[in-house]
Amino acid sequence: MSQIACPQCLATNRVPEDKPAEKARCGSCKAALFDGHPVEADEKSFDTLVNRTDIPVVVDFWAPWCGPCRMMAPAYEQAAAHLEPEVRLLKVDTQANPGLAARFGIRSIPTLAVFKDGKEVTRQAGAMPGPQLIRWIESVTAYA
Structure with missing residues (x-):
C-alpha cells in the first residue's frame, strides 16, 4: 500500500500496489489523486x-x-503528465508563500527540491528544458 495525499481535500488515501494508481480517486472527496498536472501548494x-x-x-x-x-x-507540466503517478509534482509560488521560501532557504528561482518521506533529498536551481527536466527528475527520484 502507498499513501497519497489528495490534492483537493488533503485527505490521506491508501492506494494498493496492485491497482493502477493513475486511476485512483480520493476516498473522501472522490477527486482523482493524479490528473497529469502539477499541484499548486501553499503554506496550508x-x-x-x-x-x-x-x-x-x-x-x-x-x-x-x-x-x-x-x-x-x-x-514542468509535461513532466507531471509523463511522471505521474510514480512522482508527485508540486508548484509553490514564492511571492504568495514567502514563509515556505524562507523555511527552505530558497535564494534563487526557479529551484526544484525533491522530497522523500517528508525530507528534502536534493535540489537544483535554474530552469531546464523538458527532456533534461524529466531525465533529472527520473535520475534523482530513482534512488529517493
Missing part, C-alpha cells in the same frame, strides 16, 4: 502533500515575475 497544504505521500515529491519554487520560471512552466 504543503506539509500534508509532502509528508503524507509515500512517493517522491518534486517541488518547483517559482514566482510569477520570474522569466525563467515562466519559460520552464510548460516543461
Whole structure:
C-alpha cells in the first residue's frame, strides 16, 4: 500500500500496489489523486502533500515575475503528465508563500527540491528544458 495525499481535500488515501494508481480517486472527496498536472501548494497544504505521500515529491519554487520560471512552466507540466503517478509534482509560488521560501532557504528561482518521506533529498536551481527536466527528475527520484 502507498499513501497519497489528495490534492483537493488533503485527505490521506491508501492506494494498493496492485491497482493502477493513475486511476485512483480520493476516498473522501472522490477527486482523482493524479490528473497529469502539477499541484499548486501553499503554506496550508504543503506539509500534508509532502509528508503524507509515500512517493517522491518534486517541488518547483517559482514566482510569477520570474522569466525563467515562466519559460520552464510548460516543461514542468509535461513532466507531471509523463511522471505521474510514480512522482508527485508540486508548484509553490514564492511571492504568495514567502514563509515556505524562507523555511527552505530558497535564494534563487526557479529551484526544484525533491522530497522523500517528508525530507528534502536534493535540489537544483535554474530552469531546464523538458527532456533534461524529466531525465533529472527520473535520475534523482530513482534512488529517493
